[in-house]
Amino acid sequence: MAAAAKTRGEDRVAIYRLGLWLFMGSESFLFLALLFSRFYLQGVQRPAELNQPLGLVISIVLLLSSLSAYRGETCAVYGDQAGFRRNILVTIGLGFLFLVGVGIEWSEGFHFFPPSTGFGTVFFTLTGFHAFHVLTGVLALAAVLVRGRKVQYGPGSYWAVEGAVKYWHFVDVAWVFIYPTLYLVS
Amino acid sequence: MRTLLSLGLLKGVIAGLAGTAVGMALTMVVRSALGYPAWQPDQVTLAGTLVGIPAYLAGVGAFSAWWGWVLGKGIEEPGGHHFWGWTRYFGADPNHKVIGIQYMATSLVVIAVAGIYQLIARLETSQPGLQFLSPDTYNSLMSLHGIMMLGAVLLGVSGMINYLVPLMIGARDMAFPRLNAFSYWITVPAVFLLLFALPAGGFDTGWTGYPPLSTKAPLGMQLMILAFYLVGWSSILGGVNFLATIMKMRAPGMGLFRMPIFVWTALATAFLQIVFTQFVGIAFLMVLLQRVLGLGFFDPAKGGNVLLFQHLFWLYSHPAVYIFVLPGLGVISEIVPVFSRKPLFGYRLVALSSFGIALQGAIVWGHHMFTAGIEEWLRIPFMVTTMLVAVPTGVKIFSWLATMWHGKISLDTPMLFALTAIAVFLVGGLTGIPNGIVPTDLYIHDTYWVVAHFHHTLFGGFVFPAMAAIYFWFPKVTGRLLNRGLGKLHWALMTVGFFVTYEPMFWLGLNGMRRRIADYDPALGLGPMNTVVSVAAYVIALSMLVFFVNLVASAWRGTRAPANPWRSRTLEWQLSSPPPEHNFPTPPQVLGSPYGFGIPGSVHAVVTPAGGAGEEKGGLGRVSSG
Numbered sequence: 114m115a116a117a118a119k120t121r122g123e124d125r126v127a128i129y130r131l132g133l134w135l136f137m138g139s140e141s142f143l144f145l146a147l148l149f150s151r152f153y154l155q156g157v158q159r160p161a162e163l164n165q166p167l168g169l170v171i172s173i174v175l176l177l178s179s180l181s182a183y184r185g186e187t188c189a190v191y192g193d194q195a196g197f198r199r200n201i202l203v204t205i206g207l208g209f210l211f212l213v214g215v216g217i218e219w220s221e222g223f224h225f226f227p228p229s230t231g232f233g234t235v236f237f238t239l240t241g242f243h244a245f246h247v248l249t250g251v252l253a254l255a256a257v258l259v260r261g262r263k264v265q266y267g268p269g270s271y272w273a274v275e276g277a278v279k280y281w282h283f284v285d286v287a288w289v290f291i292y293p294t295l296y297l298v299s
Numbered sequence: 300m301r302t303l304l305s306l307g308l309l310k311g312v313i314a315g316l317a318g319t320a321v322g323m324a325l326t327m328v329v330r331s332a333l334g335y336p337a338w339q340p341d342q343v344t345l346a347g348t349l350v351g352i353p354a355y356l357a358g359v360g361a362f363s364a365w366w367g368w369v370l371g372k373g374i375e376e377p378g379g380h381h382f383w384g385w386t387r388y389f390g391a392d393p394n395h396k397v398i399g400i401q402y403m404a405t406s407l408v409v410i411a412v413a414g415i416y417q418l419i420a421r422l423e424t425s426q427p428g429l430q431f432l433s434p435d436t437y438n439s440l441m442s443l444h445g446i447m448m449l450g451a452v453l454l455g456v457s458g459m460i461n462y463l464v465p466l467m468i469g470a471r472d473m474a475f476p477r478l479n480a481f482s483y484w485i486t487v488p489a490v491f492l493l494l495f496a497l498p499a500g501g502f503d504t505g506w507t508g509y510p511p512l513s514t515k516a517p518l519g520m521q522l523m524i525l526a527f528y529l530v531g532w533s534s535i536l537g538g539v540n541f542l543a544t545i546m547k548m549r550a551p552g553m554g555l556f557r558m559p560i561f562v563w564t565a566l567a568t569a570f571l572q573i574v575f576t577q578f579v580g581i582a583f584l585m586v587l588l589q590r591v592l593g594l595g596f597f598d599p600a601k602g603g604n605v606l607l608f609q610h611l612f613w614l615y616s617h618p619a620v621y622i623f624v625l626p627g628l629g630v631i632s633e634i635v636p637v638f639s640r641k642p643l644f645g646y647r648l649v650a651l652s653s654f655g656i657a658l659q660g661a662i663v664w665g666h667h668m669f670t671a672g673i674e675e676w677l678r679i680p681f682m683v684t685t686m687l688v689a690v691p692t693g694v695k696i697f698s699w700l701a702t703m704w705h706g707k708i709s710l711d712t713p714m715l716f717a718l719t720a721i722a723v724f725l726v727g728g729l730t731g732i733p734n735g736i737v738p739t740d741l742y743i744h745d746t747y748w749v750v751a752h753f754h755h756t757l758f759g760g761f762v763f764p765a766m767a768a769i770y771f772w773f774p775k776v777t778g779r780l781l782n783r784g785l786g787k788l789h790w791a792l793m794t795v796g797f798f799v800t801y802e803p804m805f806w807l808g809l810n811g812m813r814r815r816i817a818d819y820d821p822a823l824g825l826g827p828m829n830t831v832v833s834v835a836a837y838v839i840a841l842s843m844l845v846f847f848v849n850l851v852a853s854a855w856r857g858t859r860a861p862a863n864p865w866r867s868r869t870l871e872w873q874l875s876s877p878p879p880e881h882n883f884p885t886p887p888q889v890l891g892s893p894y895g896f897g898i899p900g901s902v903h904a905v906v907t908p909a910g911g912a913g914e915e916k917g918g919l920g921r922v923s924s925g
Contacts, residue, residue: 128474128547135539139573146581146611153607154596231602234595238588256369263371 126272133276137283140246144287147242148294151235157298160232162225164218168296171214172288175247178207179285182254182278189274192267197274201258204281208251215244239291243284250284253277307390308487311359315488318354323347340518341591344499348525352488360391361481391484393476396878398483399462400776403769405483406454409490411843413447416440416497418840420817425833427821437817439501439519446506446523447493450530452623452761454486457537459626459768460565462776464541466871466878467559469550469887469904474543482536489526489533496522505815507616510597510608514589521590524583531580534622538572541565550870552889552904559869559893560649564629567653571618571625575661579615582608609671613664620753621660624724624760625653628695630768631717635699636894637867638714639706643894649698655691663688666735670744678737685735692728696721712786713865716767719794724759727752730805745815748808751801758797766793766846773853774860778876781857785849789842796838803828869893873906883907 185200226233257273266274303309326346327337356362387397420440423432461479465472473479496502500517513520545566585596585608595601597608636643643649665673665681699721730752733739743749773781812825819825863872870887871878887906895901
């Protein structure tokens, strides 16, 4: 029915793109509510036991993953299947590395500021929600990777990759706000 | 039997129940392995639903197209779908008209159940003293009535927008048809959860679910939270879909200021849905996390603050009122010009007033918390913003009045409902002023005054307009007219029943009748008036019974409807009744305003009817004036 879409002057990719932006816009209000809750309940206080080096490392890991995601997308745009696969795999790997880092921080956090304390409540909720979004981002990247085994991405047919990578950037940007809110303000 | 087994709904329910059982069993095994007692209602049922709901959705078939896409299959564009008989209404069908009907039918079922709950509760309060309900049962019935009715309103709003918007803007379908089906099908488990909430112990918090009470309420609370969350996600995804559809799928020539007002209100509604629903979702998830995992959001001993919930809750729940009423107000703006045979007065201002209401409604939430101990300095700003909502709402009211002024008004059933809606909504708005002004609100907060006020806004903004919409568009949906005599009987009973139920509540509230109580002091002398209210509530129920009889009988045996029985000019009426599977075979050419009644030479659109040259099949090819 692509022909029918064409006769109606519909640009499906433009519609998908708008839909994704609207969805990410909506999701950003979720994070806004969580960030608001952190300041409303805890002000700017934070415990000294936060693992600052680890927080910095996982932030860098996540930022780097956006770079490889972008490279993967560019490869898909130019039809370089091998480069696309390699870069997306690296992105997924970095995503998992980030999740492992959050896991380590969690196991330390359970000891120093358990979820039943004031800071623990906001810390575990914020990082938990974000980690869940990272997981969905990994799943989205994995989905376009699996689809890429059957379908050749190339000029004019790379929307799937673009969408997944855009969502990955969104998850990344969310962390750019969460990291200072939890680790840096005081 | 094979047909029955092919129904997505049945497969979904079976898969969902199995998934729930697996999830619950697994949690209980893990709990006993860790040395805890196996049964902990909150955790076990939460795990059950977390497994059960995806299993159910997979059973319904809501994922199959996406899964095929991941495996490399092409995805069908909207309009590429092959349709079949009645079974499509019980499965994940991507056609927007099917989904619209599914939403509306579900909404009516939930309205019926929630209505019955309150009819039972009303019997209890018709006399002072405790008659036959325990206070806990009363509270559960009253709370469930509230939350189920609001859920039903959200479903009804989605139903109307889904069915009408693509037709009105000349599109083949919604922008994301499968997402649309998904949005509908996640509301069905929500309905089941709400039905289970009463046997699971109910909850005694009222529909608002304020902590700390909601963190301690029985299991029913948790089912309500999960249901709320599902309906919330349906609302967000629906909003994304509506916005993308309206922004990107309009027919050639359909500029923003040529859209019917209903589409404008749908646009404003969708904006509110995607922005604010997240806040209430997270508020209820916080309650859930505190119940299940012991986090401390609302426990002062753990650094929590209950006001956080109220802020997040009302940040959604006040704009939510406009999600509920804006499409209804849009329906009134559609119906009044058609039955007055005059152009809608002040089209541009009415179109923009929807956004005025939406933006204004976003900054007034604090007026729900005047008595809750919010910061003193916040009271006056919230009072002022609240008063300002009257401006865009007034634009709409005056537009309807000016449209009717000197019009050739015909009092057919849809118009009667629209007129009642205007009157009721006006009273609802005016009685909101004392709620929005701090000193008077301190006196009437949590009394029947508030109950009467918001029932006026919801009846005036949703129930009466939705009834008008059903009488108006039923011929388009089914190809048959609703019975006019029964319709007028329904209108008369409902209008009288409504006013006799809710006007006395203002008096009751001012005289000390508090809301959410099963019993009250006989010395207050409120018994007789409460009896009147209860009797009148049953009259509303009777009118709904007439309505349901009319729906079934007319769908089965009603008079065949022509393509355009009301001589309306919007696009959906230029198609056959019911419309063809993919609406417009070729895109209509939109040339002018949809409301140019009586203006010589005014044309809304040129529609090429289904079947090519067959003028008689698709009705009017060119819309003439008048």
